Amino acid sequence: MKKTTIDNVAIINIPKIIDEQRRGNLCVIENSVLPYNVERIYYLFDVPSDANRGGHSHIACHELLIALSGSFDVVVKDGENLKTVTLNKPDKGLLIVDGIWRELDNFSSGAVCLVLASETYDEADYIREYSAFLKSKQ
Template identity: 65%
Template sequence: MKDTTVDSVKLIDIPKIKDVRGNLSVVEKDIIPYNIKRVYYLYDVPSDAYRGGHAHKNLYQFLIPLSGSFDVILKDGKNTKTITLNKPDKGLLIVPGIWRELENFSSGSVCLVLASEEYDEADYIYDFQDFTTMKSI
């Protein structure tokens, strides 16, 4: 976890099959570097609400904006990067050891999350000071 930086986070193109009837995008084995063990999504998030506010010790996440847009603020203890997700054929791969916050949700936005592990409370770091301490060890 110590070596991960905001530059370890990747914006990945999801293959898009164009069709006059509508586009189709597929996330398969070559898109993300792990097996998906948990899928969840955020929706009906008020525009002034804030989600996230934590880091993971071992969990990888792939965030896809299925509808609308939102900002993902990434922190590694030294640097901060903000990425706006607003295209359903682009996903954000967040590696372990990165603090994340989600905000500025547009009306009707939906954020799909493909996670590498099932929910485990022990994998979460909720205190930013604890996070920065762990990153420096």
């Protein structure tokens, strides 16, 4: 696994079109917004505020996480450093590259997390034990 760090994790600004007639805003995600093609889209909702999601790393998959509604925290780790990012705006996404451990927690009531993934689901792409993740970073 390549040596990605939390410095490779970035906030992506999603283009927002503001309706001048105040009928609501529109965000557009096209291929030019992401550094990969989207192969899978899924979302998390009805997550209890005391529940944790994530708790894994990917070998190849990149993901963009967006808080479509509400808020939640994303803790990213590279084996040496960690950073917590609060997502709470539907026009900001958190790009998590391969080789980064992620944990999602502190979900607000009504939070919806949209994930745009670079790969289709493949269990072999997941590292689910933190000790195995640390070994993969050596």
